[in-house]
Amino acid sequence: MKIALLGYGRMGKTIEKLAVERGHSVVKKIDQGDTYDFADADVAIDFSVPDAAVDNISMALKSGVPVVSGTTGWLDRYPEMVALCKENNGAFIYASNFSVGVNIFFELNKKLAQMMKALDSYNVSMTEVHHIHKLDAPSGTAITLAEGIIEESSKTDWILGNEESNKITIKAVREAEVPGTHTITYQSDVDEIMIEHKAHSRNGFALGAIIAAEWLKDKKGVHTMKDVLNLS
Numbered sequence: 001m002k003i004a005l006l007g008y009g010r011m012g013k014t015i016e017k018l019a020v021e022r023g024h025s026v027v028k029k030i031d032q033g034d035t036y037d038f039a040d041a042d043v044a045i046d047f048s049v050p051d052a053a054v055d056n057i058s059m060a061l062k063s064g065v066p067v068v069s070g071t072t073g074w075l076d077r078y079p080e081m082v083a084l085c086k087e088n089n090g091a092f093i094y095a096s097n098f099s100v101g102v103n104i105f106f107e108l109n110k111k112l113a114q115m116m117k118a119l120d121s122y123n124v125s126m127t128e129v130h131h132i133h134k135l136d137a138p139s140g141t142a143i144t145l146a147e148g149i150i151e152e153s154s155k156t157d158w159i160l161g162n163e164e165s166n167k168i169t170i171k172a173v174r175e176a177e178v179p180g181t182h183t184i185t186y187q188s189d190v191d192e193i194m195i196e197h198k199a200h201s202r203n204g205f206a207l208g209a210i211i212a213a214e215w216l217k218d219k220k221g222v223h224t225m226k227d228v229l230n231l232s
């Protein structure tokens, strides 16, 4: 598979290394200031910055190249990208987290929220810890987890930092070079239940994005990691 990388930072470099190990080749690396040229790429993979994601995804779709995007912090414009994909009869996957483990964790989170729904004595909150270079807070993964809880419970929204009734409090910590840790806590007066996903490196995110690209390259339409991993 011939890959065009949109963004050649920490994730772009990790994807290149793992993709080559899987027998793929990186035919283009498009970083800030570079001209869009997808050469003969089969697929584009975007891990850039919140301000660049929409342009990157749009250019790939308009050039007829299937695009996988893992950039976070731009999701208010996701519906526009869905429409553009349909207009161009293209192929597109976005995921706030491509790691297989986190996608299992997303399902576990929803299952736990369902089970806790009737138990008023527990308050749910979340902490995400990431490296100090991260531009957005809360993380895209934390937002997906909060949306999963909202889907299954009486909570109506999430809030960064302060506690507010009926909202899920998310605490964002920036610390050294932490790749990404997400913890969900249900706290009562007598005990607490915690579930946690801790990434040991960026390899899981990168491998998941490559698996998504392999799956997407001959498809059309807008898809999710649930489709890729066949999670009910």
Ligand SMILES: NC(=O)C1=CN([C@@H]2O[C@H](COP(=O)(O)OP(=O)(O)OC[C@H]3O[C@@H](n4cnc5c(N)ncnc54)[C@H](O)[C@@H]3O)[C@@H](O)[C@H]2O)C=CC1
Pocket (backbone or CB within 6 Å): 006, 007, 008, 009, 010, 011, 012, 030, 031, 032, 033, 047, 048, 049, 050, 052, 056, 069, 070, 071, 072, 073, 095, 096, 097, 098, 099, 205
């Ligand atoms: N969905 C997932 O599984 C994961 C998502 N991420 C997200 O991916 C993004 C990138 O993360 P990192 O690689 O750690 O960041 P990074 O800061 O190391 O790399 C971003 C790269 O994008 C480049 N860039 C800036 N403007 C650009 C433009 N207009 N076009 C192309 N490239 C441009 C920067 O120069 C830099 O090289 C972040 O939004 C992060 O939250 C990170 C890890 C996993």
Ligand SMILES: O=C(O)C1=N[C@H](C(=O)O)C[C@H](O)C1
Pocket (backbone or CB within 6 Å): 072, 096, 097, 130, 134, 135, 138, 139, 140, 141, 142, 179, 180, 181, 205
């Ligand atoms: O910026 C990162 O590094 C990460 N970003 C994603 C997010 O915002 O959820 C995924 C992962 O946690 C690493």
